[in-house]
Amino acid sequence: MVDITVFKGSNEGKIVESQTKKDLGHDEVLIRVTHSGVCGTDEHYKHQDMVLGHEGAGIIEEVGSSVMNHAKGDSVGWGYQQNSCGHCKQCLTGRETLCPERAMYGTANFDTGSFAHHAIQKSAYIFAIPASIPREFAAPLMCGGATVFNALHSFGALPTHRIGVIGVGGLGHLAIQFAAKMGHE
Structure with a gap:
């Protein structure tokens, strides 16, 4: 216990x-x-x-x-x-x-x-x-980072695809960074 x-x-x-x-x-x-x-x-x-x-x-x-x-x-x-x-x-x-x-x-x-x-x-x-x-940088990615990665990955976004992000709040700013690092425009 x-x-x-x-x-x-x-x-x-x-x-x-x-x-x-x-x-x-x-x-x-x-x-x-x-x-x-x-x-x-x-x-x-x-x-x-x-x-x-x-x-x-x-x-x-x-x-x-x-x-x-x-x-x-x-x-x-x-x-x-x-x-x-x-x-x-x-x-x-x-x-x-x-x-x-x-x-x-x-x-x-x-x-x-x-x-x-x-x-x-x-x-x-x-x-x-x-x-x-x-770890102080990793902790916030355990939810928001996982959420935006899953959206990009699950829907088959390829580096040649242009990604649109609606809203640049808590998730949106991460989505822009993730998409850029994954080679998206």
């Missing part, structure tokens, strides 16, 4: 410090959170009794008994999706976000998030952060 200090929303909309206890599952990792992005979604949930934050980055401190793809000391991040069944048509074709059994921020695991000292996450839903990318 791991004691974790977390920061949750409240009925009044104030962020409050709290404690939670979680067991580390065989397919999970314990992450010491070093950085968290702040997403507009956090604003929507600040009136809920749940741990805030889904753009997390940190260092793995412990791994579950069946975790093979990550190790203690790895620099990792995680985002909005936390789990899926792994065997439905959506999961088997790379569309886990459409899995009927998916677990997403705001709908499951209300006692874990990136506004915390530590987080326990499924190892299949955390991502290695290369040493060349500081």
Whole structure:
């Protein structure tokens, strides 16, 4: 059992410090959170009794008994999706976000998030952060970066394509940068 200090929303909309206890599952990792992005979604949930934050980055401190793809000391991040069944048509074709059994921020695991000292996450839903990318820059990409990359990648955008971005807010400014780095006009 791991004691974790977390920061949750409240009925009044104030962020409050709290404690939670979680067991580390065989397919999970314990992450010491070093950085968290702040997403507009956090604003929507600040009136809920749940741990805030889904753009997390940190260092793995412990791994579950069946975790093979990550190790203690790895620099990792995680985002909005936390789990899926792994065997439905959506999961088997790379569309886990459409899995009927998916677990997403705001709908499951209300006692874990990136506004915390530590987080326990499924190892299949955390991502290695290369040493060349500081975690403070990687954390916000775990949601916004993944969102715009998925849009460019899923719809088959090729470097020869011209990309239009409507709105240059939180996602739009990332879409412009991603598209440019991917060779788009």
